[in-house]
Amino acid sequence: MRSFPHLRLALLPLLLAACGDDDRGSRDSGAPTDGGTTRCDRDEDCDDGLPCTIDSCGVGNACRFDPIDERCPGAQICEVGRGCVDEPSCRSDEECDDGFRCTLDSCGVGGECRNMPLDELCSSAGPGSLCDPATGMPGTGCTEATGCTGDEDCDDAVPCTLDTCGVDMACTHTPVNERCDAGEVCTATGCFASMPCETDDDCQDGNFCNGREVCEPEFGCRPAPAPRVCDDSDPCTVDRCDTDADMCVFACDASMSGCACPTVEVPCAGVFDLTPAPAQTCAADLLGGGPPQVDYNVTEVEFTCVGPVVSVDGRNIQNPMANAPLTQSMRSTDGTFDVSLVVPGGDLGCTETYRLRGRFVDEDTFEATWTATYTGLCIGSGCVNQSIMVTGRRR
Secondary structure, three states, X not given: OOOOHHHHHHHHHHHHHHHOOOOOOOOOOOOOOOOOOOEOOOHHHHOOOXXXXXXXXXXXXXXXXXXXXXXXXXXXXXXXXXXXXXXXXXXXXXXXXXXXXXXXXXXXXXXXEEEEEOHXXXXXXXXXXXXXXXXOOOOOOEOOOOOOOOHHHHOOOOOOEEEEEOOOOOEEEEEOHHXXXXXXXXXXXXXXXXXXXXXXXXXXXXXXXXXXXXXXXXXXXXXXXXXXXXXXXXXXEEEEEEOOOOEEEEEEOOOOOOOOOOOOOOOOEEXXXXXXXXXXXXXXXXXXXOOOOEEEEOOEEEEEEEOOEEEEEEOOEOOOOOOOOEEEOXXXXXXXXXXXXXXXXXXXXXXXXXXXXXXXXXXXXXXXXXXXXXXXXXXXXXXXXXXXXXXEEEO
């Protein structure tokens, strides 16, 4: 049926006079979205297909569509011709300005704002800058230039990768297996030699900072998916992975605004539960079928001091040869500790080294790395080197 928009406009003053000044207002007179008519003989002729409007045949046989916001979910509003929407319709491009200079703002079909990001409008911010209002600079929406300008900007310090700067100013690091020794493959962390395994523990290379290697029994050991991430979620600390100590280090920086760095002393008394508890049982065959030489499940540690010496008793270390605590010869003054114990291999040729290094974040909590390394016959008797991040909490 043909519609008569000129007649509808002519009748609008009469409709307003007849209906009074509704405090919601009648956002009506839009053509129905489903192609229905704006001329009517009864209410059924005015269905616009929108559940949030009340459709009726009004004065002068003209359809009216009254929006009812309460029929929309949440904070949405009902708009004639559109239904439930988050924002009211725009009438001009100016109404769609989002405040970012790098977006092209326009009022599109159906009265919906469009804000199209254009990287070209960020050229003044430097090569490689992008338009991203969510993360860009206030006012412009442009991100700071982070792209590379030459291959030298892309060095990842991994000798076996080919580092290049692409046409899109993005770095690529292509593994080149030929740069590794025979039997090794190039990974994101360097050359890696695969070997048979049953569990992830069989694959650890003793390097804490390059991440935890994984075992795929069908194919053997695989390199760590990513380097170790050290993050204590404290904005006042500088977080890094110490490759020499094989542990995460979180150094408080008093120069940061609002940050104070209290000194927490290493306690000389107290028992602390470890989570997770380092554990391992191996090297049973070295003792001719007797109890295993290496057998520990360190669920707790006890701190004591004798003069300047800090002693940490790793309880539940069942090794009969490890009858001494882990020690540090001189107590620190900054809340850090580094205690260790070396168990000589003797006639069995299996030397064990245990180390717990960390820092107290308060008098009842410390964060540390437990490491266990083996040399000699232990390695061939099922023992694997360990490097585990642990948390100690006072009992």
